[in-house]
Amino acid sequence: MGAALGSPAQVERQARREAHAENGSRTVPGTRVVFGPGATAALPELVRELVAAGRATMPVLLVFGATSASRPWRRRVTRELDGLRPDVVEHARRYPTEESVGALVDAGRACGAGIVVAVGGGSVLDAAKIARARLAAERAEGAPALVTVPTTPGTGAEVTPFATVWDFERSKKESVASLEVRPTAAVVDPELTATMDRREYGSSALDALVQGVEAAWSTRSTAESIALGLTAAGLVREAYEAAVQEPENLGACTAISLAGLHSGRAIAISQTTACHAISYPLTLMTGLRHGHACSLPLGQVLAYNARAGDCMDARGPEHVRGVVRRILRALGVCEPREVEAVLERFRRLAGLEEWSEVEFDAASVAAQAATYGRLSNNPRRLSRERLQTLLEDRRTR
Secondary structure: OOOOOOOOOHHHHHHHHHHHOOOOOOOOOOOOEEEEOHHHHHHHHHHHHHHHOOOOOOOOEEEEEEEOOOOOOHHHHHHHHHHHEEEEEEOOOOOOOHHHHHHHHHHHHOOOOOOOEEEOOHHHHHHHHHHHHHHHOOOOOOEEEEEEEEEEOOOOOOOOOOEEEEOOOEEEEEEEEEEEEEEEEEOOHHHOOOOOOOOHHHHHHHHHEEEEEEEEOOOOOOOOHHHHHHHHHHHHHHHHHHHHHOOOHHHHHHHHHHHHHHHHHHHHHOOOOOHHHHHHHHHHHHOOOHHHHHHHHHHHHHHHHHHOOOOOOOOOOHHHHHHHHHHHOOOOOOHHHOOOOOOOHHHHHHOOOOHOOOOOHHHHHHHHOOOHHHHHHHOOOOOOOHHHHHHHHHOOO
């Protein structure tokens, strides 16, 4: 039987045990990654290699997003995999829900999928990851292999052992954590992001930046996650403007895709923190894109964490202050108060709204944010009352 779904902490402990058995120098067992412009061409050979190595069986279930029919990359991926005669299914929702994940489970069960290839943004990848884990739980032979092919540059979902199910009726999201959720392999081809619109691309790139920052200052961070997170944040800072304004600039877009990959690897180790906890109710209440919602509180939370008064990190306040200084260098600034100007400029370049343009109730957002476990990874204690104060202070500026 496949491994049961568990808490992020349980998954991390299991991952570390597995990694130690494989190679004592690794922090978590990794998803195999094929990266670079044109990497999509390697997809059929990768599938055959997984089958030959006994890590997968045929047939292939190919998962796309429901809005992908007109995207050139869908025709490209379909053409690459045509010789493997995959069964094709579409994920029907903007975000994974119990219903949409259930439909993918039904499709995988019906065709007896031995390998799932998920092509799309973070929501499509998350839905396929959860469906794969649920198929594993009902099969004696265990999980089908999972190959993720991101078509957005910043979520990192292609390499993480976490995924999210959204319930908009109850205004709630649930994090699902399992080694069965972690993809077997990922094909990251920056060319697939070329057809994204400016707002969508900018939001996704901001997600990579926020994940990188949070992976660095998380109370669960390691030397590896800090290095990966800072690298991700620095890559976004350097390449964001060119990538958002010039979709044909393959060098800039490759840097952003690499940032997303690094940030995903970083949060697979350390998880996210307060900005993500705040983003969930913001998305549920306002419909903001995920990366955009994560970016809005980042400047405020960074300034709060920089003071490191009531430190929650066992390594002490000096460690936190040192990490914040490294984050500031990665973002090209000297003081915490300068970060907000960087973020505002990035959002303007992508045509994304600022706090003053987003209608939400601070008390409600704070109350919901306080229920998410990611908040406990923040290096300074954040109560519901303090969260509300931060949100109200931001709205009045």
